[in-house]
Amino acid sequence: MEELHPGSVHVVYASDCSVVGHADNEFGITIGWDIPMLKGYPYSILNCEKGAPLSNWGSLTGEGVKAVINKINPSAVLLTGLNYKFDLVAYLTARKSGIPVWLRCETQDYALKRSKLKEIYRLLVYSIAYRALNKIFYIGKLNKMHYIRHQISPVRLKPAYYGTKDLFIDMTAAQKNLIRARARLFAGIDLTAVVIGFSGKFIPKKNPEILFDMLAFLPTELKKRIHLYFMGSGALQPTLESKAAEAYRKYGIKTHFTGFVNQSKLVPHYLTMDVLVLPSRRMGETWGLVANEAMQAGCSVVVSDAVGCSSDFSSWERFRVFPEGDAAALAEKVTDLAKYHREFDWAKQELENYSIDATAAALLRELTITEN
The missing domain is CATH 3.40.50.2000 (Glycogen Phosphorylase B;)
Structure with missing residues (x-):
């Protein structure tokens, strides 16, 4: 988005653990991504960790979220998940300030086997959480089905398919x-x-x-x-x-x-x-x-x-x-x-819709509508 429309995005990170490195128990090693993840756009890092970052719901606390939202005063707040306290604090702070809240995340209903009781509880919690969202961007078919199942109006659903940087695009x-x-x-x-x-x-x-x-x-x-x-x-x-x-x-x-x-x-x-x-x-x-x-x-x-x-x-x-x-x-x-x-x-050709450029264009299109 920043390349397509300079000044259109400010990214707020709860932690920089993926850059400086953190212990990944599943890989069995300490990992820090070796690509320039913090270049080409404005950002803030709050470092609001409590204990091991990404380890549980409270491991990213949301401390500093209110101050940074007040400082930036964005046209909309886009959440990329609802997995941590950080996400909830951003959600509630934006709502209280009258700022539209958007969501784009991976959630779907068939990734795990769940008990009937847990399914009912999950359905209730997500239905309540999604009710106040202004726009939701779905990353694929199952993700879209998830939102429809949780009574999200199609008017609030926008495609922004899941993709990753193409490392091969400039190679012959x-x-x-x-x-x-x-x-x-x-x-x-x-x-x-x-x-x-x-x-x-x-x-x-x-x-x-x-x-x-x-x-x-x-x-x-x-x-x-x-x-x-x-x-x-x-x-x-x-x-x-x-x-x-x-x-x-x-x-x-x-x-x-x-x-x-x-x-x-x-x-x-x-x-x-x-x-x-x-x-x-x-x-x-x-x-x-x-x-x-x-x-x-x-x-x-x-x-x-x-x-x-x-x-x-x-x-x-x-x-x-x-x-x-x-x-x-x-x-x-x-x-x-x-x-x-x-x-x-x-x-x-098929992957063009599942690209970073396509996702950025989709988000920017909705941002333009919001600002106008």
């Missing part, structure tokens, strides 16, 4: 092929191999082990050609390494582990892969942004039906969805996608 096909070849050489992967990849935390929610479970169901000819590729880290690392050794003994299939990869280093890894698999269990995978990143690189993608973006992308040419936990069905989808020749731009 020749450059991508060169990076792909070099990355495969470094990893000891044959240029003709079909690389089946995983990107994320090695935790039960993500279910990375199923990539090894599917091997028994792959055609013999495909088993001779594939190479598994795991980008990430986490508690399941020893289990995955053990399964990798077994896969080599049993099938001759090799596996490459990259370790945790920070944002600025993602490009060669995605270009190495042919098919990305996100096989998450129904434990909170509200979207699955690695699917967007992989398609930007030209990878084919398979996700479980527990992944939020499956509803948006399921009809796309090289995107497949399999039932959660079904290794045989996963093998069938991977076999299907392995037939495609690697093309870097197969999803380029």
Whole structure:
């Protein structure tokens, strides 16, 4: 938004832990993103942490929110979640000041298995919380369905689809092929191999082990050609390494582990892969942004039906969805996608609506209406 309309946005952060680094228990390491997240726009950092930031509802307190809102006096306050006390303080402060409150977040109703009682309680709480919102931006189909289910009028719903910065947009096909070849050489992967990849935390929610479970169901000819590729880290690392050794003994299939990869280093890894698999269990995978990143690189993608973006992308040419936990069905989808020749731009046109530029334009359009 700032590039499209200078002076249109001021971002207020409760914490800068994602920049300076914080312990991520699921990755199993201390993480600080290595891209310039605080450049190109005005911002304030309140550092209103209590205890370990992001650990619970009260870990971001909202101290200083009232002062910064009074100072900026914005035309609208856009919340990106309702997960912390910080969000509630911003919500109530804006309402009390007569400032419109907008929301854009990942929430949907099918990411988790819940008891009937919890479903009723959740329905009541969200219906009350959403009632005073002026505009809500939905990131995808399931997110939109969530708001409609909670009695939000379509007039207040605006599309601003979920996307991520395209790291490949300024690269030619020749450059991508060169990076792909070099990355495969470094990893000891044959240029003709079909690389089946995983990107994320090695935790039960993500279910990375199923990539090894599917091997028994792959055609013999495909088993001779594939190479598994795991980008990430986490508690399941020893289990995955053990399964990798077994896969080599049993099938001759090799596996490459990259370790945790920070944002600025993602490009060669995605270009190495042919098919990305996100096989998450129904434990909170509200979207699955690695699917967007992989398609930007030209990878084919398979996700479980527990992944939020499956509803948006399921009809796309090289995107497949399999039932959660079904290794045989996963093998069938991977076999299907392995037939495609690697093309870097197969999803380029479809992804335009799921881009940072498209989201910024959507928000700016509504801001212009509000100010006029």
